[in-house]
Amino acid sequence: MEFQSTFSLTTAVLLLLTPVIFLLIIKSRRQKPHHHHHQLPPSPPRLPLIGHLHHLIGKLPHHALTALSKKYGPILHLRLGQVPAVIISSPAAAREVLKSQDPSCADHPDSIGTKITGYDCADLAFSPYGEHWRQMRRICVLELLSARNVRSFGFLRRHEVDRLVDTVRLSAGGPVDLTAAVFSATSATTCRAAFGKVVKGRDTLIKMMREALTMTGGLELADLFPSSKLLSVLCWNRSRLLRMRRRLDRILDVIVEEHRSKKRGEFGGEDIVDVLIRMQENRELQFPITNHNIKAIIFLMRKPVVMEKTQPEIRAAVKGKTSEEEGDAEALRYKLVIKETLRLHPPIPLLPRACREECKTIPIKAKVMVNAWAMARDPKYWDRPEIFWPERFEGSSADFAGSDLQYIPFGGGRRACPGMGFGLATVELTLAQLLYHFEWKMPEGMSVDMAEGEGIAVGRKNGLFVVPTHYDNSIAI
Numbered sequence: 001m002e003f004q005s006t007f008s009l010t011t012a013v014l015l016l017l018t019p020v021i022f023l024l025i026i027k028s029r030r031q032k033p034h035h036h037h038h039q040l041p042p043s044p045p046r047l048p049l050i051g052h053l054h055h056l057i058g059k060l061p062h063h064a065l066t067a068l069s070k071k072y073g074p075i076l077h078l079r080l081g082q083v084p085a086v087i088i089s090s091p092a093a094a095r096e097v098l099k100s101q102d103p104s105c106a107d108h109p110d111s112i113g114t115k116i117t118g119y120d121c122a123d124l125a126f127s128p129y130g131e132h133w134r135q136m137r138r139i140c141v142l143e144l145l146s147a148r149n150v151r152s153f154g155f156l157r158r159h160e161v162d163r164l165v166d167t168v169r170l171s172a173g174g175p176v177d178l179t180a181a182v183f184s185a186t187s188a189t190t191c192r193a194a195f196g197k198v199v200k201g202r203d204t205l206i207k208m209m210r211e212a213l214t215m216t217g218g219l220e221l222a223d224l225f226p227s228s229k230l231l232s233v234l235c236w237n238r239s240r241l242l243r244m245r246r247r248l249d250r251i252l253d254v255i256v257e258e259h260r261s262k263k264r265g266e267f268g269g270e271d272i273v274d275v276l277i278r279m280q281e282n283r284e285l286q287f288p289i290t291n292h293n294i295k296a297i298i299f300l301m302r303k304p305v306v307m308e309k310t311q312p313e314i315r316a317a318v319k320g321k322t323s324e325e326e327g328d329a330e331a332l333r334y335k336l337v338i339k340e341t342l343r344l345h346p347p348i349p350l351l352p353r354a355c356r357e358e359c360k361t362i363p364i365k366a367k368v369m370v371n372a373w374a375m376a377r378d379p380k381y382w383d384r385p386e387i388f389w390p391e392r393f394e395g396s397s398a399d400f401a402g403s404d405l406q407y408i409p410f411g412g413g414r415r416a417c418p419g420m421g422f423g424l425a426t427v428e429l430t431l432a433q434l435l436y437h438f439e440w441k442m443p444e445g446m447s448v449d450m451a452e453g454e455g456i457a458v459g460r461k462n463g464l465f466v467v468p469t470h471y472d473n474s475i476a477i
């Protein structure tokens with residue numbers, strides 16, 4: 001789903017590759033037409049060969065798709081190059097895809113990016129739905145992401161957030177790239193929980209995680225024209241990804257080997273990598289675990305916990321100084337602020353699905369994109385949706401578990417995020433500590449830039465530079 005970068009590039013590429021396109025048109029004319037019996041949803045006007053790609057050029061895909069849905073309806077059928085896609089933008093239709101029809105639509109689409117950095121989709125997030133996925137998910141939840149583990153990793157979270165506070169303190173008075181600092185701290189928390197205190201290569205790994213997140217989107221031209229071998233060879237991100245994979249291999253091989261020889265995690269017991277190695281060696285599982293599975297799972301822990309809107313609005317909403325130990329009322333305010341932030345900025349605005357079984361309105365193998373971003377800003381369900389207003393959640397039934405489909409920042413159905421508890425615990429502590437220890441203001445003459453970046457997980461386009469001043473807690477009210 002790396003639409004953003006690919007579509008800004010698409011314009012240039014379409015021009016450069018006109019001869020290739022010309023050949024593809026001739027080839028596609030020679031192919032016999034497919035006869036299918038779907039009652040396809042409405043479709044905007046499309047062009048030969050590129051289908052509906054032109055509707056997306058130059059825009060962020062979730063924005064472009066929202067505009068199309070407003071015009072043509074909440075269930076859209078598109079053709080992105082050669083790939084059929086169905087876009088879902090209403091809670092009723094999302095319920096069908098994520099809940100009622102869930103097993104039929106529970107695949108995740110693959111792409112050049114996920115194949116290369118996900119070790120041929122050997123990780124959990126991109127592996128096809130089925131017994132193998134179920135086994136991996138069970139292990140990840142049981143060994144890392146369960147409520148018990150989230151609690152037991154509290155000290156680790158605390159340690160990484162303390163380090164973050166120290167880093168920020170060192171720069172007090174001058175601008176700090178808070179996005180980078182928070183990304184590094186939250187990735188370090190998940191990395192340490194998953195595979196211990198790896199010092200060597202950790203920063204490089206975290207940097208690569210960031211890079212991979214922007215490159216594993218799935219709308220490379222080669223992804224859109226899968227039948228073209230030429231485009232697959234010409235895909236320039238492919239060589240970048242392959243180079244990244246080689247660097248990644250070197251770091252992950254060391255982590256795996258260290259675990260094989262030590263056979264125990266940072267905290268004395270087993271971490272998830274130890275568990276996977278034990279299961280691999282004892283052949284305990286129905287689906288044998290390969291080294292690729294282990295490396296893919298380690299890399300999966302790249303998942304950063306995004307705090308998108310750390311800025312004066314949040315300070316205003318959380319009024320006053322608090323520590324995370326303070327009363328329920330304050331804790332509730334944090335929760336409301338985080339809820340509202342995740343409404344306006346769901347980190348995965350387009351939930352990816354692929355249809356694995358024939359169904360009435362969705363062609364088999366079609367990409368299905370549930371536009372969580374559109375539903376979270378639809379005036380049909382939200383009062384003044386564009387305004388950051390945490391109090392809207394006071395007394396509201398919308399929870400993170402996806403009961404109300406207009407609010408699904410952690411997704412829904414079988415493929416919903418298993419790291420929700422882990423992620424929220426980290427975000428809450430980080431936010432509380434950064435607000436407790438510092439006053440924040442924008443650098444002189446700068447305003448808050450909320451431009452969105454590219455990639456499967458949409459974060460900020462540019463780092464948030466803010467100026468912290470140390471806050472003397474001894475005079476706190």
Ligand code: HEM
Nearest residue numbers: 124125190303348351409410411412415416417419422423
């Ligand atoms: C605030 C933090 C987080 C948010 C907002 C978030 C959001 C999401 C979303 C929207 C999805 C896609 C769900 C769907 O398609 O229905 C997802 C999937 C996933 N998330 Fe998270 N996530 C967060 C933190 C984490 C953490 C900390 C981890 C693990 C360390 C994690 C692991 C995963 C995995 C493994 C999947 C794929 C699940 C599957 O395909 O079966 N997430 N997340």
